[in-house]
Amino acid sequence: MGxxxxxxxxxxxxxxxxxxxxxxxxxxxxxxxxxxxxYDRQPYFSNVFPWSAPGYVRAAAHLYGVDTxxxxxxxxxxxxxAAGGNCIPIASLYPxxxxxxxDISARQIAVGQRVIKQAGLTNIRLxxxxxxxxxxxxxxxxxxxxxxxxxxxxxxxQQALLRVCQQHLHPQxxxxxxxxxxxGWKLQEVFREAMLFHCQQYGTPTQxxxxxxxxxxxxxxxxxxxxxxxxxxxxxxAIPEGAENDYYIAHExxxxxxxxxxxxxxxxxxxxxxxxxxxxxxxxxxxxxRYGDEFAQHFxxxxxxxxxxxxxxxxxxxxxxxxxxxxxxxxxxxERQQPQADLTRLExxxxxxxxxxxxxxxxxxxxxxxxxxxxxxQETLRVxxxxxxxxxxxxxxxxxxxxxxxxxxxxxxxAHPEYDHRTLRHCLQRLYVQVPLKLSRSYEDxxxxxxxxxxxxxxxxxxxxxARQDQGLEIGDFSAWFQSSTAQFNAVQRLILTxxxxxxxxxxxxxxxxxxxxxxxxxxxxxxxxxLVANLRKYALYV
Numbered sequence: 001m002g003x004x005x006x007x008x009x010x011x012x013x014x015x016x017x018x019x020x021x022x023x024x025x026x027x028x029x030x031x032x033x034x035x036x037x038x039y040d041r042q043p044y045f046s047n048v049f050p051w052s053a054p055g056y057v058r059a060a061a062h063l064y065g066v067d068t069x070x071x072x073x074x075x076x077x078x079x080x081x082a083a084g085g086n087c088i089p090i091a092s093l094y095p096x097x098x099x100x101x102x103d104i105s106a107r108q109i110a111v112g113q114r115v116i117k118q119a120g121l122t123n124i125r126l127x128x129x130x131x132x133x134x135x136x137x138x139x140x141x142x143x144x145x146x147x148x149x150x151x152x153x154x155x156x157x158q159q160a161l162l163r164v165c166q167q168h169l170h171p172q173x174x175x176x177x178x179x180x181x182x183x184g185w186k187l188q189e190v191f192r193e194a195m196l197f198h199c200q201q202y203g204t205p206t207q208x209x210x211x212x213x214x215x216x217x218x219x220x221x222x223x224x225x226x227x228x229x230x231x232x233x234x235x236x237x238a239i240p241e242g243a244e245n246d247y248y249i250a251h252e253x254x255x256x257x258x259x260x261x262x263x264x265x266x267x268x269x270x271x272x273x274x275x276x277x278x279x280x281x282x283x284x285x286x287x288x289x290r291y292g293d294e295f296a297q298h299f300x301x302x303x304x305x306x307x308x309x310x311x312x313x314x315x316x317x318x319x320x321x322x323x324x325x326x327x328x329x330x331x332x333x334x335e336r337q338q339p340q341a342d343l344t345r346l347e348x349x350x351x352x353x354x355x356x357x358x359x360x361x362x363x364x365x366x367x368x369x370x371x372x373x374x375x376x377x378q379e380t381l382r383v384x385x386x387x388x389x390x391x392x393x394x395x396x397x398x399x400x401x402x403x404x405x406x407x408x409x410x411x412x413x414x415a416h417p418e419y420d421h422r423t424l425r426h427c428l429q430r431l432y433v434q435v436p437l438k439l440s441r442s443y444e445d446x447x448x449x450x451x452x453x454x455x456x457x458x459x460x461x462x463x464x465x466x467a468r469q470d471q472g473l474e475i476g477d478f479s480a481w482f483q484s485s486t487a488q489f490n491a492v493q494r495l496i497l498t499x500x501x502x503x504x505x506x507x508x509x510x511x512x513x514x515x516x517x518x519x520x521x522x523x524x525x526x527x528x529x530x531x532l533v534a535n536l537r538k539y540a541l542y543v
Contacts, residue, residue, distance in 0.1 A: 219233050
Protein backbone atom coordinates (compact mmCIF):
# COMPACT_ATOMS: atom_id res chain seq x y z
CA MET A 1 0.00 0.00 0.00
CA GLY A 2 2.98 2.32 0.58
CA UNK A 3 3.86 2.84 -3.07
CA UNK A 4 0.22 3.24 -4.07
CA UNK A 5 -0.27 6.11 -1.63
CA UNK A 6 2.26 8.22 -3.50
CA UNK A 7 0.07 8.18 -6.64
CA UNK A 8 -2.09 11.19 -7.31
CA UNK A 9 -5.78 10.78 -7.96
CA UNK A 10 -5.65 13.10 -10.97
CA UNK A 11 -3.02 10.89 -12.58
CA UNK A 12 -5.20 7.85 -11.95
CA UNK A 13 -8.25 9.47 -13.50
CA UNK A 14 -6.53 10.78 -16.64
CA UNK A 15 -4.81 7.47 -17.26
CA UNK A 16 -7.88 5.35 -16.61
CA UNK A 17 -9.96 7.35 -19.09
CA UNK A 18 -7.93 5.93 -21.97
CA UNK A 19 -7.99 2.31 -20.84
CA UNK A 20 -10.31 -0.28 -22.32
CA UNK A 21 -12.95 -2.02 -20.19
CA UNK A 22 -10.76 -5.02 -19.35
CA UNK A 23 -7.92 -2.83 -18.13
CA UNK A 24 -10.39 -0.79 -16.05
CA UNK A 25 -11.65 -3.95 -14.41
CA UNK A 26 -8.08 -5.01 -13.65
CA UNK A 27 -7.30 -1.60 -12.16
CA UNK A 28 -10.47 -1.76 -10.06
CA UNK A 29 -9.59 -5.25 -8.84
CA UNK A 30 -6.14 -4.09 -7.78
CA UNK A 31 -7.61 -1.19 -5.84
CA UNK A 32 -10.22 -3.37 -4.16
CA UNK A 33 -7.61 -5.94 -3.15
CA UNK A 34 -5.53 -3.17 -1.57
CA UNK A 35 -8.57 -1.71 0.17
CA UNK A 36 -9.55 -5.09 1.60
CA UNK A 37 -6.00 -5.61 2.87
CA UNK A 38 -6.04 -2.17 4.49
CA TYR A 39 -9.24 -2.85 6.46
CA ASP A 40 -8.17 -6.38 7.37
CA ARG A 41 -4.93 -4.97 8.78
CA GLN A 42 -6.54 -2.00 10.59
CA PRO A 43 -10.26 -2.77 11.12
CA TYR A 44 -12.59 0.20 11.40
CA PHE A 45 -14.30 0.25 14.80
CA SER A 46 -17.85 -0.60 13.80
CA ASN A 47 -20.41 1.65 15.49
CA VAL A 48 -24.05 2.42 14.93
CA PHE A 49 -24.68 5.77 13.23
CA PRO A 50 -28.13 7.15 14.06
CA TRP A 51 -28.88 9.23 10.98
CA SER A 52 -28.37 6.23 8.71
CA ALA A 53 -30.96 4.15 10.59
CA PRO A 54 -34.02 3.56 8.38
CA GLY A 55 -36.33 4.99 11.06
CA TYR A 56 -34.51 8.33 10.94
CA VAL A 57 -34.39 8.24 7.14
CA ARG A 58 -38.14 7.64 6.89
CA ALA A 59 -38.88 10.46 9.36
CA ALA A 60 -36.71 12.88 7.36
CA ALA A 61 -38.31 11.73 4.09
CA HIS A 62 -41.73 12.57 5.51
CA LEU A 63 -40.63 16.13 6.22
CA TYR A 64 -39.46 16.41 2.62
CA GLY A 65 -42.83 15.15 1.38
CA VAL A 66 -41.60 11.69 0.37
CA ASP A 67 -43.42 8.59 1.60
CA THR A 68 -41.09 5.58 1.95
CA UNK A 69 -41.93 2.01 3.09
CA UNK A 70 -42.52 1.17 6.78
CA UNK A 71 -39.32 0.13 8.53
CA UNK A 72 -40.57 -2.79 10.63
CA UNK A 73 -40.94 -5.10 7.60
CA UNK A 74 -38.47 -3.46 5.24
CA UNK A 75 -35.64 -5.01 3.24
CA UNK A 76 -32.45 -3.12 4.13
CA UNK A 77 -29.03 -3.25 2.46
CA UNK A 78 -25.87 -1.75 3.96
CA UNK A 79 -22.87 -1.23 1.70
CA UNK A 80 -19.54 -1.17 3.51
CA UNK A 81 -21.00 -2.64 6.69
CA ALA A 82 -17.63 -3.44 8.37
CA ALA A 83 -18.34 -5.84 11.27
CA GLY A 84 -22.04 -5.00 11.25
CA GLY A 85 -22.04 -2.46 14.06
CA ASN A 86 -24.56 -0.36 12.11
CA CYS A 87 -26.81 -3.07 10.65
CA ILE A 88 -26.85 -5.70 13.45
CA PRO A 89 -28.78 -3.20 15.66
CA ILE A 90 -31.38 -2.80 12.89
CA ALA A 91 -31.86 -6.58 12.70
CA SER A 92 -32.01 -6.83 16.51
CA LEU A 93 -34.59 -4.08 16.97
CA TYR A 94 -36.73 -4.95 13.93
CA PRO A 95 -37.12 -8.76 13.95
CA UNK A 96 -39.51 -8.74 10.96
CA UNK A 97 -37.13 -6.75 8.76
CA UNK A 98 -34.62 -8.42 6.41
CA UNK A 99 -31.10 -7.03 6.58
CA UNK A 100 -28.13 -7.66 4.29
CA UNK A 101 -24.66 -6.23 4.94
CA UNK A 102 -21.83 -6.23 2.40
CA ASP A 103 -18.16 -5.50 3.04
CA ILE A 104 -14.89 -6.21 1.30
CA SER A 105 -12.98 -7.00 4.52
CA ALA A 106 -13.11 -10.74 5.25
CA ARG A 107 -11.80 -10.17 8.78
CA GLN A 108 -14.57 -7.74 9.70
CA ILE A 109 -17.30 -9.85 8.12
CA ALA A 110 -16.10 -12.85 10.14
CA VAL A 111 -16.37 -10.82 13.36
CA GLY A 112 -19.89 -9.74 12.51
CA GLN A 113 -20.99 -13.24 11.57
CA ARG A 114 -19.73 -14.49 14.93
CA VAL A 115 -21.76 -11.83 16.75
CA ILE A 116 -24.87 -12.68 14.72
CA LYS A 117 -24.54 -16.35 15.62
CA GLN A 118 -24.04 -15.58 19.32
CA ALA A 119 -27.09 -13.28 19.28
CA GLY A 120 -29.23 -15.89 17.53
CA LEU A 121 -30.33 -13.48 14.78
CA THR A 122 -31.94 -15.07 11.74
CA ASN A 123 -33.02 -12.00 9.78
CA ILE A 124 -29.57 -10.72 8.78
CA ARG A 125 -26.78 -11.85 6.45
CA LEU A 126 -23.29 -10.38 6.18
CA UNK A 127 -21.56 -11.03 2.86
CA UNK A 128 -17.84 -10.75 2.16
CA UNK A 129 -18.37 -9.13 -1.18
CA UNK A 130 -17.57 -6.00 -3.17
CA UNK A 131 -20.69 -3.99 -3.87
CA UNK A 132 -19.35 -3.11 -7.33
CA UNK A 133 -20.11 -6.73 -8.26
CA UNK A 134 -23.28 -7.29 -6.31
CA UNK A 135 -25.35 -10.23 -7.60
CA UNK A 136 -28.69 -9.20 -9.11
CA UNK A 137 -30.31 -12.10 -7.27
CA UNK A 138 -30.26 -10.02 -4.07
CA UNK A 139 -33.26 -8.19 -5.47
CA UNK A 140 -34.56 -4.78 -4.46
CA UNK A 141 -34.38 -3.09 -1.07
CA UNK A 142 -36.58 -0.52 0.61
CA UNK A 143 -33.55 1.17 2.18
CA UNK A 144 -29.90 1.23 1.10
CA UNK A 145 -27.27 2.56 3.52
CA UNK A 146 -23.79 3.67 2.46
CA UNK A 147 -22.21 5.40 5.44
CA UNK A 148 -18.51 6.26 5.31
CA UNK A 149 -18.00 4.72 1.85
CA UNK A 150 -18.30 7.31 -0.92
CA UNK A 151 -15.31 9.51 -0.09
CA UNK A 152 -12.93 6.61 0.48
CA UNK A 153 -13.14 4.95 -2.94
CA UNK A 154 -12.12 6.18 -6.42
CA UNK A 155 -14.64 7.48 -8.92
CA UNK A 156 -14.99 4.16 -10.72
CA UNK A 157 -16.20 2.56 -7.47
CA GLN A 158 -18.39 5.56 -6.64
CA GLN A 159 -20.14 4.98 -9.96
CA ALA A 160 -20.64 1.34 -8.98
CA LEU A 161 -22.27 2.47 -5.72
CA LEU A 162 -24.74 4.60 -7.66
CA ARG A 163 -25.45 1.70 -10.03
CA VAL A 164 -26.34 -0.41 -7.00
CA CYS A 165 -28.81 2.27 -5.90
CA GLN A 166 -30.22 2.55 -9.40
CA GLN A 167 -30.69 -1.22 -9.78
CA HIS A 168 -31.40 -2.45 -6.24
CA LEU A 169 -33.38 0.40 -4.67
CA HIS A 170 -37.14 -0.18 -4.66
CA PRO A 171 -39.06 2.45 -6.70
CA GLN A 172 -40.56 3.80 -3.45
CA UNK A 173 -37.37 3.29 -1.43
CA UNK A 174 -34.72 5.65 -0.09
CA UNK A 175 -30.94 5.50 0.03
CA UNK A 176 -28.67 7.15 2.57
CA UNK A 177 -25.23 8.17 1.24
CA UNK A 178 -22.83 10.11 3.46
CA UNK A 179 -19.72 11.85 2.19
CA UNK A 180 -17.02 14.34 3.10
CA UNK A 181 -17.83 17.65 1.49
CA UNK A 182 -16.25 20.95 0.59
CA UNK A 183 -15.61 23.62 1.60
CA GLY A 184 -15.16 22.39 5.17
CA TRP A 185 -13.00 19.41 4.27
CA LYS A 186 -10.37 21.65 2.72
CA LEU A 187 -9.20 22.33 6.27
CA GLN A 188 -9.05 18.60 6.96
CA GLU A 189 -7.07 18.09 3.76
CA VAL A 190 -4.26 20.15 5.25
CA PHE A 191 -3.92 17.54 8.00
CA ARG A 192 -4.24 14.60 5.63
CA GLU A 193 -1.58 15.94 3.30
CA ALA A 194 0.71 16.97 6.17
CA MET A 195 0.41 13.50 7.77
CA LEU A 196 1.18 11.76 4.47
CA PHE A 197 4.10 14.11 3.82
CA HIS A 198 5.52 13.58 7.32
CA CYS A 199 5.21 9.80 7.07
CA GLN A 200 6.89 9.75 3.67
CA GLN A 201 9.98 11.40 5.13
CA TYR A 202 10.46 8.29 7.25
CA GLY A 203 9.34 5.76 4.64
CA THR A 204 6.32 4.71 6.73
CA PRO A 205 3.24 5.99 4.88
CA THR A 206 0.76 3.91 6.89
CA GLN A 207 2.18 4.36 10.41
CA UNK A 208 -0.40 6.02 12.62
CA UNK A 209 2.04 6.87 15.41
CA UNK A 210 4.22 8.72 12.94
CA UNK A 211 1.20 10.56 11.52
CA UNK A 212 0.18 11.74 14.98
CA UNK A 213 3.57 13.45 15.41
CA UNK A 214 2.40 16.25 13.14
CA UNK A 215 -0.45 17.31 15.47
CA UNK A 216 1.71 19.15 18.08
CA UNK A 217 3.25 21.02 15.15
CA UNK A 218 -0.18 22.44 14.30
CA UNK A 219 -1.11 23.09 17.91
CA UNK A 220 2.09 24.82 19.02
CA UNK A 221 4.39 25.35 16.04
CA UNK A 222 2.48 27.69 13.74
CA UNK A 223 3.67 31.21 13.09
CA UNK A 224 1.56 34.03 14.47
CA UNK A 225 1.20 35.40 10.93
CA UNK A 226 -0.42 32.19 9.65
CA UNK A 227 -3.94 33.30 8.61
CA UNK A 228 -5.26 29.76 9.23
CA UNK A 229 -3.46 29.37 12.55
CA UNK A 230 -6.43 29.45 14.92
CA UNK A 231 -8.55 27.13 12.75
CA UNK A 232 -5.68 24.65 12.32
CA UNK A 233 -4.87 24.58 16.03
CA UNK A 234 -8.51 24.03 16.93
CA UNK A 235 -8.88 21.23 14.40
CA UNK A 236 -5.67 19.54 15.59
CA UNK A 237 -7.01 19.47 19.14
CA ALA A 238 -10.25 17.90 17.89
CA ILE A 239 -8.56 14.88 16.31
CA PRO A 240 -9.14 12.02 18.80
CA GLU A 241 -6.25 10.78 20.91
CA GLY A 242 -5.51 7.27 22.15
CA ALA A 243 -4.66 3.95 20.52
CA GLU A 244 -8.36 3.05 20.46
CA ASN A 245 -8.80 5.76 17.80
CA ASP A 246 -5.91 4.66 15.57
CA TYR A 247 -8.41 3.15 13.13
CA TYR A 248 -9.89 6.63 12.63
CA ILE A 249 -6.51 8.21 11.79
CA ALA A 250 -5.62 5.31 9.49
CA HIS A 251 -8.78 5.45 7.40
CA GLU A 252 -9.71 9.14 7.62
CA UNK A 253 -6.28 10.60 6.89
CA UNK A 254 -3.93 7.88 5.60
CA UNK A 255 -6.08 5.95 3.13
CA UNK A 256 -5.12 6.00 -0.53
CA UNK A 257 -8.37 7.77 -1.38
CA UNK A 258 -10.32 10.41 0.47
CA UNK A 259 -12.24 12.42 -2.08
CA UNK A 260 -14.51 15.17 -0.70
CA UNK A 261 -16.99 16.62 -3.14
CA UNK A 262 -19.12 19.75 -3.35
CA UNK A 263 -22.84 19.15 -2.96
CA UNK A 264 -23.65 20.46 -6.45
CA UNK A 265 -21.14 18.03 -8.01
CA UNK A 266 -22.57 15.12 -6.00
CA UNK A 267 -26.06 15.98 -7.24
CA UNK A 268 -24.82 15.98 -10.85
CA UNK A 269 -23.30 12.53 -10.35
CA UNK A 270 -26.64 11.25 -9.06
CA UNK A 271 -28.54 12.61 -12.05
CA UNK A 272 -26.48 10.48 -14.45
CA UNK A 273 -27.98 7.43 -12.74
CA UNK A 274 -31.51 8.87 -12.62
CA UNK A 275 -31.18 9.43 -8.87
CA UNK A 276 -32.22 12.52 -6.93
CA UNK A 277 -30.78 14.23 -3.85
CA UNK A 278 -33.77 15.17 -1.69
CA UNK A 279 -31.76 16.84 1.07
CA UNK A 280 -29.75 16.12 4.17
CA UNK A 281 -31.22 13.44 6.44
CA UNK A 282 -30.45 15.71 9.40
CA UNK A 283 -32.85 18.26 7.98
CA UNK A 284 -32.29 20.90 10.64
CA UNK A 285 -28.78 21.43 9.24
CA UNK A 286 -30.40 22.79 6.07
CA UNK A 287 -31.95 25.72 7.95
CA UNK A 288 -29.88 28.88 8.53
CA UNK A 289 -31.72 29.39 11.85
CA ARG A 290 -29.76 26.38 13.10
CA TYR A 291 -26.70 28.66 13.21
CA GLY A 292 -28.23 31.70 14.93
CA ASP A 293 -30.88 34.30 14.19
CA GLU A 294 -28.45 37.05 13.17
CA PHE A 295 -26.70 34.75 10.71
CA ALA A 296 -30.06 33.58 9.36
CA GLN A 297 -31.15 37.16 8.63
CA HIS A 298 -28.00 37.92 6.64
CA PHE A 299 -28.16 34.60 4.81
CA UNK A 300 -31.80 35.03 3.82
CA UNK A 301 -31.02 38.44 2.34
CA UNK A 302 -28.14 37.03 0.30
CA UNK A 303 -29.83 33.80 -0.81
CA UNK A 304 -33.15 35.41 -1.63
CA UNK A 305 -34.60 33.88 -4.79
CA UNK A 306 -32.45 30.74 -4.64
CA UNK A 307 -33.93 27.33 -3.88
CA UNK A 308 -32.92 23.71 -3.60
CA UNK A 309 -29.32 22.66 -4.17
CA UNK A 310 -28.15 26.19 -5.05
CA UNK A 311 -29.39 27.52 -1.73
CA UNK A 312 -27.84 24.61 0.19
CA UNK A 313 -24.54 25.03 -1.59
CA UNK A 314 -24.45 28.66 -0.50
CA UNK A 315 -25.23 27.51 3.05
CA UNK A 316 -22.39 24.97 2.92
CA UNK A 317 -20.00 27.79 2.04
CA UNK A 318 -21.40 29.90 4.86
CA UNK A 319 -21.10 27.29 7.62
CA UNK A 320 -18.00 25.47 6.34
CA UNK A 321 -19.79 22.13 5.97
CA UNK A 322 -17.46 19.12 6.26
CA UNK A 323 -19.87 16.19 6.08
CA UNK A 324 -23.20 15.46 4.42
CA UNK A 325 -25.83 12.77 4.88
CA UNK A 326 -27.77 12.67 1.65
CA UNK A 327 -31.29 11.28 1.31
CA UNK A 328 -31.47 9.84 -2.22
CA UNK A 329 -34.47 8.53 -4.17
CA UNK A 330 -35.23 7.63 -7.78
CA UNK A 331 -35.90 10.67 -9.95
CA UNK A 332 -39.30 9.25 -10.87
CA UNK A 333 -40.35 9.27 -7.21
CA UNK A 334 -39.13 12.84 -6.75
CA GLU A 335 -40.99 14.01 -9.84
CA ARG A 336 -44.27 12.51 -8.61
CA GLN A 337 -44.07 13.77 -5.06
CA GLN A 338 -42.31 17.11 -5.49
CA PRO A 339 -40.20 16.64 -2.35
CA GLN A 340 -39.55 19.81 -0.42
CA ALA A 341 -39.02 20.43 3.25
CA ASP A 342 -42.21 21.22 5.12
CA LEU A 343 -41.80 21.71 8.87
CA THR A 344 -45.56 21.83 9.38
CA ARG A 345 -45.30 18.02 9.09
CA LEU A 346 -43.35 17.89 12.36
CA GLU A 347 -46.53 17.34 14.35
CA UNK A 348 -46.90 13.98 12.53
CA UNK A 349 -43.62 12.69 14.02
CA UNK A 350 -42.49 11.30 17.38
CA UNK A 351 -39.73 12.95 19.42
CA UNK A 352 -37.48 11.87 22.26
CA UNK A 353 -34.49 13.24 24.12
CA UNK A 354 -32.53 13.29 27.36
CA UNK A 355 -32.34 16.88 28.63
CA UNK A 356 -31.11 17.08 32.20
CA UNK A 357 -31.66 20.46 33.84
CA UNK A 358 -28.23 21.70 34.86
CA UNK A 359 -28.82 25.29 35.93
CA UNK A 360 -31.47 27.99 35.72
CA UNK A 361 -31.98 31.64 36.50
CA UNK A 362 -35.36 32.78 37.88
CA UNK A 363 -37.32 35.99 38.19
CA UNK A 364 -38.73 37.56 41.35
CA UNK A 365 -41.58 35.04 41.32
CA UNK A 366 -39.19 32.08 41.11
CA UNK A 367 -40.20 31.43 37.50
CA UNK A 368 -37.40 30.25 35.22
CA UNK A 369 -36.04 32.84 32.81
CA UNK A 370 -33.18 30.91 31.23
CA UNK A 371 -32.55 27.18 31.68
CA UNK A 372 -29.39 25.27 30.87
CA UNK A 373 -29.78 21.61 29.93
CA UNK A 374 -27.24 18.88 29.28
CA UNK A 375 -27.72 16.32 26.54
CA UNK A 376 -26.31 12.78 26.52
CA UNK A 377 -23.35 14.11 24.55
CA GLN A 378 -22.69 16.61 27.34
CA GLU A 379 -23.75 19.49 25.13
CA THR A 380 -25.02 22.49 27.09
CA LEU A 381 -28.26 23.91 25.72
CA ARG A 382 -29.33 27.44 26.68
CA VAL A 383 -33.13 27.69 26.49
CA UNK A 384 -35.05 30.89 27.16
CA UNK A 385 -38.33 30.06 25.42
CA UNK A 386 -40.83 28.96 28.13
CA UNK A 387 -42.61 26.61 25.72
CA UNK A 388 -39.33 24.92 24.85
CA UNK A 389 -38.59 24.58 28.56
CA UNK A 390 -41.93 22.84 29.06
CA UNK A 391 -41.25 20.45 26.21
CA UNK A 392 -37.69 19.59 27.23
CA UNK A 393 -38.81 18.84 30.77
CA UNK A 394 -41.60 16.57 29.51
CA UNK A 395 -39.37 14.77 27.00
CA UNK A 396 -36.83 14.17 29.76
CA UNK A 397 -39.49 12.70 32.03
CA UNK A 398 -40.68 10.34 29.27
CA UNK A 399 -37.22 9.27 28.09
CA UNK A 400 -36.42 6.91 26.47
CA UNK A 401 -39.98 6.63 25.20
CA UNK A 402 -41.06 9.21 22.62
CA UNK A 403 -43.81 11.83 22.57
CA UNK A 404 -45.83 12.67 19.45
CA UNK A 405 -45.69 16.13 17.96
CA UNK A 406 -49.42 16.51 18.46
CA UNK A 407 -49.07 15.63 22.15
CA UNK A 408 -46.32 18.22 22.53
CA UNK A 409 -48.63 20.83 21.05
CA UNK A 410 -51.47 19.74 23.35
CA UNK A 411 -49.24 19.91 26.44
CA UNK A 412 -47.98 23.35 25.46
CA UNK A 413 -51.52 24.62 24.91
CA UNK A 414 -52.47 23.54 28.44
CA ALA A 415 -49.34 24.99 30.06
CA HIS A 416 -49.30 28.22 28.01
CA PRO A 417 -52.88 29.23 27.15
CA GLU A 418 -51.62 32.68 26.16
CA TYR A 419 -50.30 31.19 22.88
CA ASP A 420 -52.54 30.23 19.95
CA HIS A 421 -52.10 27.05 17.90
CA ARG A 422 -50.24 28.80 15.08
CA THR A 423 -47.68 30.24 17.50
CA LEU A 424 -47.15 26.83 19.15
CA ARG A 425 -46.61 25.16 15.77
CA HIS A 426 -43.95 27.76 15.03
CA CYS A 427 -42.39 27.03 18.46
CA LEU A 428 -42.22 23.33 17.56
CA GLN A 429 -40.45 24.17 14.31
CA ARG A 430 -37.90 26.28 16.16
CA LEU A 431 -37.38 23.52 18.72
CA TYR A 432 -36.61 21.03 15.95
CA VAL A 433 -34.14 23.39 14.27
CA GLN A 434 -32.35 24.46 17.46
CA VAL A 435 -32.33 21.34 19.66
CA PRO A 436 -30.96 17.85 18.84
CA LEU A 437 -33.92 15.45 19.03
CA LYS A 438 -34.47 11.75 18.35
CA LEU A 439 -37.09 11.16 15.65
CA SER A 440 -39.49 8.52 14.44
CA ARG A 441 -42.07 8.70 11.66
CA SER A 442 -44.73 6.77 13.60
CA TYR A 443 -45.30 4.30 16.43
CA GLU A 444 -45.18 1.51 13.85
CA ASP A 445 -41.61 2.53 12.96
CA UNK A 446 -40.47 2.37 16.58
CA UNK A 447 -38.57 -0.71 17.76
CA UNK A 448 -40.91 -2.91 19.83
CA UNK A 449 -38.93 -2.09 22.98
CA UNK A 450 -39.99 1.58 22.69
CA UNK A 451 -43.63 0.71 22.34
CA UNK A 452 -46.02 0.17 25.24
CA UNK A 453 -45.57 -2.45 27.99
CA UNK A 454 -41.93 -3.38 27.28
CA UNK A 455 -39.46 -3.31 30.18
CA UNK A 456 -35.91 -4.63 30.24
CA UNK A 457 -32.66 -4.58 28.29
CA UNK A 458 -33.26 -3.73 24.66
CA UNK A 459 -33.19 -6.79 22.34
CA UNK A 460 -29.78 -7.92 21.14
CA UNK A 461 -27.58 -5.60 23.16
CA UNK A 462 -26.56 -8.06 25.92
CA UNK A 463 -24.74 -10.60 23.72
CA UNK A 464 -22.96 -7.76 21.96
CA UNK A 465 -21.88 -6.20 25.27
CA UNK A 466 -20.46 -9.50 26.50
CA ALA A 467 -18.79 -10.40 23.21
CA ARG A 468 -17.18 -6.97 22.91
CA GLN A 469 -15.83 -7.04 26.46
CA ASP A 470 -14.74 -10.71 26.46
CA GLN A 471 -13.35 -10.94 22.94
CA GLY A 472 -12.14 -7.40 22.36
CA LEU A 473 -14.29 -7.02 19.24
CA GLU A 474 -14.03 -3.84 17.17
CA ILE A 475 -17.77 -3.26 17.40
CA GLY A 476 -19.81 -1.01 19.67
CA ASP A 477 -23.04 -1.50 21.61
CA PHE A 478 -26.23 0.24 20.51
CA SER A 479 -29.20 1.92 22.14
CA ALA A 480 -32.90 1.89 21.29
CA TRP A 481 -32.33 5.25 19.54
CA PHE A 482 -29.29 3.99 17.60
CA GLN A 483 -26.61 5.67 19.68
CA SER A 484 -23.30 3.87 20.20
CA SER A 485 -21.75 2.85 23.53
CA THR A 486 -18.55 1.15 24.64
CA ALA A 487 -19.10 1.04 28.40
CA GLN A 488 -17.07 -1.39 30.50
CA PHE A 489 -18.70 -3.44 33.26
CA ASN A 490 -17.20 -4.94 36.41
CA ALA A 491 -17.96 -8.46 37.65
CA VAL A 492 -20.97 -7.46 39.76
CA GLN A 493 -22.45 -5.38 36.96
CA ARG A 494 -22.00 -8.25 34.52
CA LEU A 495 -23.86 -10.50 36.95
CA ILE A 496 -26.70 -7.97 37.13
CA LEU A 497 -26.77 -7.66 33.32
CA THR A 498 -27.04 -11.44 33.02
CA UNK A 499 -30.00 -11.43 35.42
CA UNK A 500 -31.69 -8.64 33.48
CA UNK A 501 -31.17 -10.48 30.20
CA UNK A 502 -32.66 -13.66 31.65
CA UNK A 503 -35.64 -11.69 33.00
CA UNK A 504 -34.97 -12.56 36.65
CA UNK A 505 -36.78 -10.49 39.26
CA UNK A 506 -34.90 -8.16 41.62
CA UNK A 507 -34.87 -10.74 44.44
CA UNK A 508 -33.18 -13.34 42.26
CA UNK A 509 -30.58 -10.84 41.06
CA UNK A 510 -29.89 -9.67 44.63
CA UNK A 511 -29.44 -13.31 45.71
CA UNK A 512 -26.98 -13.90 42.86
CA UNK A 513 -24.94 -10.79 43.74
CA UNK A 514 -24.80 -11.67 47.44
CA UNK A 515 -23.84 -15.27 46.64
CA UNK A 516 -21.05 -14.03 44.35
CA UNK A 517 -19.63 -11.72 47.04
CA UNK A 518 -20.80 -12.44 50.63
CA UNK A 519 -19.40 -9.09 51.76
CA UNK A 520 -22.08 -7.31 49.73
CA UNK A 521 -25.27 -6.83 51.77
CA UNK A 522 -28.73 -6.97 50.28
CA UNK A 523 -29.26 -3.23 50.53
CA UNK A 524 -25.92 -2.64 48.81
CA UNK A 525 -26.84 -5.14 46.09
CA UNK A 526 -30.19 -3.40 45.53
CA UNK A 527 -28.40 -0.06 45.24
CA UNK A 528 -25.99 -1.53 42.68
CA UNK A 529 -28.95 -2.76 40.62
CA UNK A 530 -30.74 0.59 40.85
CA UNK A 531 -27.61 2.52 39.85
CA LEU A 532 -26.87 0.28 36.87
CA VAL A 533 -30.46 0.24 35.61
CA ALA A 534 -30.68 4.04 35.93
CA ASN A 535 -27.51 4.43 33.88
CA LEU A 536 -28.69 1.91 31.27
CA ARG A 537 -32.03 3.71 31.04
CA LYS A 538 -30.25 7.05 30.66
CA TYR A 539 -28.49 5.75 27.56
CA ALA A 540 -31.59 3.91 26.25
CA LEU A 541 -30.01 0.48 26.72
CA TYR A 542 -32.80 -0.39 29.14
CA VAL A 543 -36.43 0.66 28.70
